[in-house]
Amino acid sequence: MxxxxxxxxxxxxxxxxxxxxxxxxxxxxxxxxxxxVISKYIYSHFAEHLGRGIYDGFYVGDTSKIPNTNGVRNDIIAALKKMKIPSLRWPGGCFADTYHWKDGIGPKDKRPAIVNKWWGNAIEDNSFGTHDFLNMCELLGAEPYLAGNVGSGTVQELADWVQYVGSDNKNPMSDLRKANGREKPWDVKFWGVGNEAWGCGGNMTPEYYVNEFRKYSTFMTGSGKIFRVASGASDDDYHWTETLMKGIPQSLIEGIAVHHYAVNWAKKTSATNYTEAEYFTTMKSALLMDTLVTHHAAIMDKYDPKKKIALVVDEWGGWYDVEPGTNPGFLYQQNTMRDAMIAGVTLNIFNNHADRVRMANLAQCVNVLQAVILTDKQKMILTPTYHVLEMYNVHQDATLLPLTIKSDDYAFGSEKLPAxxxxxxxxxxxxxxxxxxxxxxxxxxxxxxxxxxxxxxxxxxxxxxxxxxxxxxxxxxxxxxxxxxxxxxxxxxxxxxxxxxxxxxxxxxxx
The missing domain is CATH 2.60.40.1180 (Golgi alpha-mannosidase II)
Structure with a gap:
């Protein structure tokens, strides 16, 4: 037409x-x-080894009475396919920079256990590893987005992982993959080169991280074209973005990340029992996303006027107090109509900035933070956030219609927000x-x-x-x-x- x-x-x-x-x-x-075009990857998600996100969330094991395919819940697979999940980020988050991928391959009873130091000091038995995740993505019809370990890993370790999952040539890593039961590669496209390098990923300066990124990125070669995402800024750290854009050759990078949560860090609120004042503060933080994207994109435009490099908002969402009686390190929170408001306005912002924002990952998919799915043993519920994502999937890969809005205000006290x-x-x-x-x-x-x-x-x-x-x-x-x-x-x-x-x-x- x-x-x-x-x-x-x-x-x-x-x-x-x-x-x-x-x-x-x-x-x-x-x-x-x-x-x-509004990239479908704006509607992507995030699954970290955190709390009940993987275990007792996605993964219940193949001996569970809950209907599953190779240990992954069938009801979650069906729900996410209906939502049209395009991509899923894994294994972190902060966990990614303590994760050594070879711990999660081979016979499950031979895999070493570690302590998840970031999230409640839980024991991670590595029973859900690379094969489990990538095979689950095939069930979902979603592209995997792997976050590599830069904080405590090595260049060789990440280069080997790229070869293991993506190479069809005969080499030690493809031979190892075949020995572990997978003949053909998964050909993973999206790769994060570390996570939150300014914080849990190593407390690096942007100048130091630029050189680390250049080194790691150089050795990340598989059988096909990969999309390398640099660990980007927290919120309004525009110096971080400027340093990366100035210091990384465009031949080594396809995306730069930014993280922003709708949260009051000084005093988190209850996920369900909050006042209108607390609601207003949360929405003010959510709407700040437009300012952040605009300013980070403007910096990127100076060095990349043809917009070849994507802005990847690979962590966003609401963050509140955990549910009473749950482990504080598991970040399990309920999901109300406030979260539907956050999801709706944030996705509108991303859609309207589709010229630069080409991937975004809601944090997180199951049982963690602003989840789209919550589980309790055999029970599963879809949250208001899930329903917004499902309603909005009509925008995936559609052409943006340019939009201007002049809205009167939602006023609370002396403050105002566009309604x-x-x-x-x-x-x-x-x-x-x-x-x-x-x-x-x-x-x-x-x-x-x-x-x-x-x-x-x-x-x-x-x-x-x-x-x-x-x-x-x-x-x-x-x-x-x-x-x-x-x-x-x-x-x-x-x-x-x-x-x-x-x-x-x-x-x-x-x-």
């Missing part, structure tokens, strides 16, 4: 007795647009999708969308909402929050009217 000019304007419709915040949304695109977030795309079949988030817990927003230059034959929508922002799914009420058909949108004479409820996520489909 030929892409025609679209202009989408949204203005407030005043209620009969209440005045709501006025929101104006404008979307424009044309047949000669240079708009980027409405949005992003839009057109898929390969010409279908337009618009994702909308109203973070205001007190007021709905009535939108009137006028479309010029193109007629749509129909409109459908899905909504995720609940009575209170603290609402969440539990093992007793697993479906308290789930997507429903959105009936508060209609087309008449080319105009779309939308009643966007408080603290809601809506995805519209325009055919």
């Amino acid at each position: 030929k892409l025609k000019s679209i202009k989408l304007l949204a203005a407030l419709l005043l209620g009969s007795s209440l005045t709501y915040a006025q929101t104006t949304i404008a979307i424009s695109a044309s047949s000669n647009t240079s708009s980027p 409405v977030s949005a992003s839009a795309s057109r898929d390969k079949n010409g279908v337009v999708h618009i994702s909308l988030v109203n973070i205001d817990p007190n007021h709905p927003h009535n939108l009137s969308l006028k479309l010029d230059g193109e007629k749509f034959k129909g409109l459908t929508g899905r909504i995720l909402a609940s009575a209170k922002v603290q609402d969440h799914n539990t093992f007793d009420q697993p479906d308290k929050i789930k997507p429903e058909v959105f009936k508060s949108a209609s087309i008449k004479d080319g105009n779309i009217s939308i009643a966007l409820p408080a603290t809601s996520v809506v995805v519209l489909t325009l055919n």
Whole structure:
């Protein structure tokens, strides 16, 4: 379908007795647009050896009564495939820089155990290793993203891992892989060269890490083209990004990471029992992602104006107090509509920066931090965050429709945040999708969308909402929050009217 000019304007419709915040949304695109494609890898995930993320999460062992395939839960595989998970990062996180991959291959009863010093001093028996993870990715239909050990490993160790998983030529590492039961390589594309080198990955300076990266990257050669991601900045450490962009030749690097969590480090809140003040603070931190991405991208533009190097936000999400009675080092927290708000606005930010952000990994997938899945023995629940990711998967590999938003505020005390977030795309079949988030817990927003230059034959929508922002799914009420058909949108004479409820996520489909 030929892409025609679209202009989408949204203005407030005043209620009969209440005045709501006025929101104006404008979307424009044309047949000669240079708009980027929203990479599906923006919707990637993260699985660290942390708490119950791997063991008692993904992996229950092949003797478990819970239905599994080679020890990996079938219900988790089915749920993540429905969500269209494109890539999964492993084995860390901080754990990656203490992980020696050869400990996790060969007969399971011969694998050495170690102490997981970062996460609760739990015993790691290495029963879930390279083969287990990469075979699980094949079950998921997801590409693996391996994080290499730079902090306590060696260049040879990482170079051997690249050969082990990716080489089809006869060499010691491919021979070892075949001896361990895998004839053909997995041909892993995505590789992290260390993790958080400024912190748990070695407390390095950026100048020191640049030389380490250059050395490791030089020896990372497999059978195919690999995508090497440098350990990037924490939050607004723009000097780190500048140093990497200045010091690493483009022939050695494909991506630079950045990490940002929506968290109040001074005083973490309860995951479920929080006040509106605490909610507002969390959303302010989540929306900071737009500023961070904008500034890091601007630095990258100075050295890479053709945008060859990707910005990879490979850790993001909400971070709260652990659930009462659980190991503090396991980072197990519940997931409420607040997390749905974080997911919705953050993914909109990434979509709208698709020219530079080409991968992002929510932290984390199962039972850790802002998880999309929680388990309790044989039980499994999908969180509000899961449902946002599943609703938003219509944007994967679709063309961004450039978007400007003028939103009135969600005000709390003397502070204000934009109430409405949005992003839009057109898929390969010409279908337009618009994702909308109203973070205001007190007021709905009535939108009137006028479309010029193109007629749509129909409109459908899905909504995720609940009575209170603290609402969440539990093992007793697993479906308290789930997507429903959105009936508060209609087309008449080319105009779309939308009643966007408080603290809601809506995805519209325009055919």
